[in-house]
Amino acid sequence: MRAHLRDLSERLGPGTLRDILLVNLAVGIVGVSYGAITVGEGLPLWAPNLMSVVVLGGASQFLFTGIVASGGSPVAAVLAGLLVNARHLPFGFALADSVRNRPLLGSYLMIDEVVAFALVERDAERRRLVFFTCGTCLWIFWNIGSLIGGLLGNAIDNTDAFGLDTAFPAVLIALVMPALRDRRTRVVAVVGALVAVGATPFVPTGVAVLLALTALVLMPVLRTSDGPVPGRRDLPGGGAG
């Protein structure tokens, strides 16, 4: 086990493994708050654990708890959760090549942070390794966090005091920044983010983020500046695949 870890650390590089562990530490703590909140809202102890295993999507799980706990219908809670997770559809197409060997496990582990970590990598083999390493770590931390949180229940106070709610957007920003150095990607992403922010107060949760995709219409009129076009680095047949 230890030898395996050392081997993994060597192949990933100490920096990448450290970054992955840092993110997972934050994920674990958010998991604790998820378990605590869900049990605190009156759901049974096993509920957060069941959700964390079968759904494995933080935002949709929090939303589900919120709707059910406030007396909303389970149908509404499921639909809202699905709406939030609809963004995983294009993720699957973007990373299809990386999970080709294990499509079912890879799809199961396709979580925002994992996707962001993998997309940074240009080499196909490294991308695959980062995806499955980060995905496995995240599964462990999220589920153990949910369990601990559920057991602690109401004992957990507000984790926002430590700025943990900032960690998630900060992680995503740090990970996508290399892609944003391409001018065209930057313009499309910023316009998309503005659309999402503008729409958030008016549409159901999850829809606003999807509306960001309308900014893709700008793609043909923008020229790429520096750097290669994202996604053209490891075409099927181009890399190790």
Next chain:
Amino acid sequence: MISTPVLIGSAVLLGLGTFAFRAAGPLLHARVQVSPPVQALMSMSATVLLVALAVTAAVFDGSAPGGWARVAGVTVAVLLAWRRAPFVLVVLLAAGTTAALRLLGLP
């Protein structure tokens, strides 16, 4: 509150639906040849979605404003990441900024 069978059923439905979204790409990819421009479009879509997710998570709690402390923390993250600061520094200073501002009484 919700009954046990309904709760289990809802969790399984949400899990299956989520899995279907995630698996559509990898499972179809094996059968359909995706052209390079479409592949590039999907990569761009993923980046656009992640940025939109980050920015909305920075500004909102659900559909209500989430407070300035978090916005400030994420702004610090954007500036540091743009200046190519190490990943760990970006995340810790962003969270630290938010925590410090909240300590000072900013929501």
